Amino acid sequence: MSTDGVSQAYGRWAPVYDLVFGPVFKKGRSEAVIAAEKIGGRILEVGVGTGISLPEYSRSSRLVGIDISDPMLDKARERVRKLKLHNVEDIRVGDAEALEYEDESFDVVVAQYVITSVPNPEKALDEFARVCRVGGEIVITTRVGAETGVRDKIERALMPITSRLGFRTEFPFSRYTDWAAGRDDIELVERRELPPLGHFSLVRFAKRAVDGGKA
Numbered sequence: 001m002s003t004d005g006v007s008q009a010y011g012r013w014a015p016v017y018d019l020v021f022g023p024v025f026k027k028g029r030s031e032a033v034i035a036a037e038k039i040g041g042r043i044l045e046v047g048v049g050t051g052i053s054l055p056e057y058s059r060s061s062r063l064v065g066i067d068i069s070d071p072m073l074d075k076a077r078e079r080v081r082k083l084k085l086h087n088v089e090d091i092r093v094g095d096a097e098a099l100e101y102e103d104e105s106f107d108v109v110v111a112q113y114v115i116t117s118v119p120n121p122e123k124a125l126d127e128f129a130r131v132c133r134v135g136g137e138i139v140i141t142t143r144v145g146a147e148t149g150v151r152d153k154i155e156r157a158l159m160p161i162t163s164r165l166g167f168r169t170e171f172p173f174s175r176y177t178d179w180a181a182g183r184d185d186i187e188l189v190e191r192r193e194l195p196p197l198g199h200f201s202l203v204r205f206a207k208r209a210v211d212g213g214k215a
């Protein structure tokens, strides 16, 4: 998978994205917004896409949305304008693997159904941790692949097709736990199964102070 390839794939999805992926991920998006707003404040949505989740946030949350696909963002901009979402500070093209924001500039980083589309997920997760303040959270909704059995075999076999559509089918949860285990400032605080079929999860990481860091 390459960032350019993924961007082109979502450029093709943009006109029909909400129709195809709106209802199926609705519950997960609502759960992610509820989790993010337990911290609240300034929230970065990475892979905001068509901005489908933006109206779900309360107007007291300040939102910044980035995405690699400008056609997806055109839909988001239209939604912000039509719904007068004045709490959306900015919508702009950006890469999850190289965020253009200062360290600790957000209270929460949200990434919904994005990580499995990113060529180097651990690099993106490091970026989320960098821009999240100590005491803040990273809230992710994600596909989680089976690690054994028939589903695992099918998911691996589908990878050449799904990667052209812009996402991975094969993605073990150990990629998240291994990433967190390699950092002393990140703690996995929740993993909760989401519909459809429990093939998706809500995952929350808290950013902790390390020795010498801010409390």
Ligand SMILES: C[S@@+](CC[C@H](N)C(=O)[O-])C[C@H]1O[C@@H](n2cnc3c(N)ncnc32)[C@H](O)[C@@H]1O
Residues within 6 Å of the ligand: 003, 006, 007, 010, 021, 025, 029, 046, 047, 048, 049, 050, 052, 053, 066, 067, 068, 069, 072, 094, 095, 096, 097, 111, 112, 113, 114, 117, 118, 119
């Ligand atoms: C499955 S869609 C999810 C969109 C939205 N978050 C939702 O809940 O429906 C994945 C989104 O991630 C974006 N994306 C993929 N790779 C990215 C990257 N490296 N940086 C930023 N956004 C990326 C895609 O363009 C697409 O809009």
